[in-house]
Amino acid sequence: MNIAILGFGTIGSGVYEIIEHATTPETKALHVTHILIRKGKPKTLPYMCDDIETILNDPALDVVVETMGGLEPAHTYILQALQAGKHVVTANKVVVAAYVKEFHECASENDVNFYYEASTGGGIPWIQGLEKALRIDQVNRIHGIFNGTSNFILDHMQRYQATFDEVLKEAQHLGYAEADPSADIDGFDICNKLRISASIAYDYHVPDNFPVFGIRTITKEDVQYFKSLGMAVRLIAKTKRQGNTYSCVVEPILFKENQLEANTMDNYNLITLHGDTIGDLKFFGQGAGKLATANAVVQDILDILEGKAHRVLHFQKEMQYDTTLCNRDYIVRCDKSLRPMLHHLSYDSSTFDKYLHVKNVEVAHMHELMKEILKHDATAFMASIHDHREEL
């Protein structure tokens, strides 16, 4: 089976490495025949080229692996590859979240496969786990630690009583965080992964119009305060369906210290689904990283090789976003002068001076309030409390 890799960064080179150093009969059947690199970059391997047309026009090519990241030219190349009758495997969550419906339609029209296990949960067989569960159950609830960088920061802030900046620097030093960590710490990376997961679960292309609140403003004191309450904070993406309505949210959530989420360390991911007959299933592993993510790409390639079709999605369901579907308790820290903005909510007046515990707020409303608060106090932070009544 002949494979072209578009982009030779961390994941692309990881895919090449796994195939070149194949140790199993399955992976020994794979051959990298093209690597697309940027124009002007040195061609350090014989397979390298800087011309997408050469790749698309090669009749011997079976699979195009897209690991360039970003929207364009990834979007265009994926469509061109599908139209040229090539199977496509991608690790690119940004382009999948935005165009999953178009890609599925185009793959179906051209009778080829479009797979993207590596786009969500890195090496964790999450998408296949979800697709499998959907054969028998409706999956009406998903939540997860979908981002290793933010988890590393929150875990290390708690375990080593460190500041956000200290841990962020360490994460950057270890290669877990980008020089500009915004996508990870502001929740937008997770947002894409939640869209992909919920789109599969609901067979509906979920738009990105849901509330997202990250961890940029969390302090060492916040984390220690949560710890004093017996809780640990994790940045969570969560979705819930009821009939043909659904909600999605990305926000910091507090878990009791004996819950698995609270004990998910370092840069690991932990993703949970709930189905009626299967109950709770949780998948834990490396949510990023060169070889683990490349492993997921190669798994998709092997599914194509072995003719193991993934779930057929049409994205024709009618779903409504419902802001009233989800109420939660929050702990909010903001300048005291801004407290009146929260006084219409039900709150626990006995709670510690610096933090206000508000009760049973509509999630979307709380996020709106927080946006207003941040205009006046850019250091404010909030986290919701994991609701055991909707325990997964």
Place this chain on the structure above:
Amino acid sequence: MNIAILGFGTIGSGVYEIIEHATTPETKALHVTHILIRKGKPKTLPYMCDDIETILNDPALDVVVETMGGLEPAHTYILQALQAGKHVVTANKVVVAAYVKEFHECASENDVNFYYEASTGGGIPWIQGLEKALRIDQVNRIHGIFNGTSNFILDHMQRYQATFDEVLKEAQHLGYAEADPSADIDGFDICNKLRISASIAYDYHVPDNFPVFGIRTITKEDVQYFKSLGMAVRLIAKTKRQGNTYSCVVEPILFKENQLEANTMDNYNLITLHGDTIGDLKFFGQGAGKLATANAVVQDILDILEGKAHRVLHFQKEMQYDTTLCNRDYIVRCDKSLRPMLHHLSYDSSTFDKYLHVKNVEVAHMHELMKEILKHDATAFMASIHDHREEL
């Protein structure tokens, strides 16, 4: 697709329920056409019969689901079904652990499938996860909480400071434990699941000649002592390979309180594999129970329906059991008069009076010693300490 269910206990009736109350297009394609019940039992459903020949001779039948449990007649019926050209799906760990090689060979000779996801890890897609990992990596380490009953007992003893007998009674009341709980608490249930997992991982039919020590003698005081050391005990099955040697063991293992195993509550299972490129993967979910286990059976049936072949195993590898492959630290409680039996080991003389901490003992040797000790002190207990150097 027409299905016969052999045995109509918890799992068999769960399979029937999922298929009869199908909510997805996939499950709606399944039809139960025969249910084999014991001779003399009342036929409460039209599909019921007490005659295996009727089932085997029905040319319209596609899949035989075996949920009778035990060795015989399950072993014979499975072989007969395969020879009659029927695919077989089983949830029966006892018969799979004993005859997995024979069943695979017979299925291959008759060009049908033999699948057993439900035999290990209940509803958790563990076997498929393992098989998938093996397409790319060697899996040289597996460990897991494979038994919900023992986990429920250990977790509740710790969380509610209860005695073994109190929690066992509760587990029996809740239907988590049998009237005779021996298989669960003495580790033999887990032993079968480890054999199945290791046999797949190594493509070698692993015999049951490895050390097994259960939790029958654990006391409330033991659990609280471990807690005072910042650890929680779990009954673990573990295997490790190095080249063509391997080790297997079932024993109580102590985990630091922030490890996921230590926070695996109630009757949940948590199973871990390690591969070179994928790193650590952990699967969490219901390891038993009617609908979760039946879900795994139906998943196998759907794989047959969709033509998704599972891993082809030949069990032709040459593997040697190596007792020296695994050394570990143990905490041992036994009558003080028996201490001299341990004095040839390296131990920490500063450890608390009632418990001896022994260091770096060969696992098989420690199990032999414990067998001797139990002859003189039937209340003795031991647990090993999870080795972070061989962290999965």
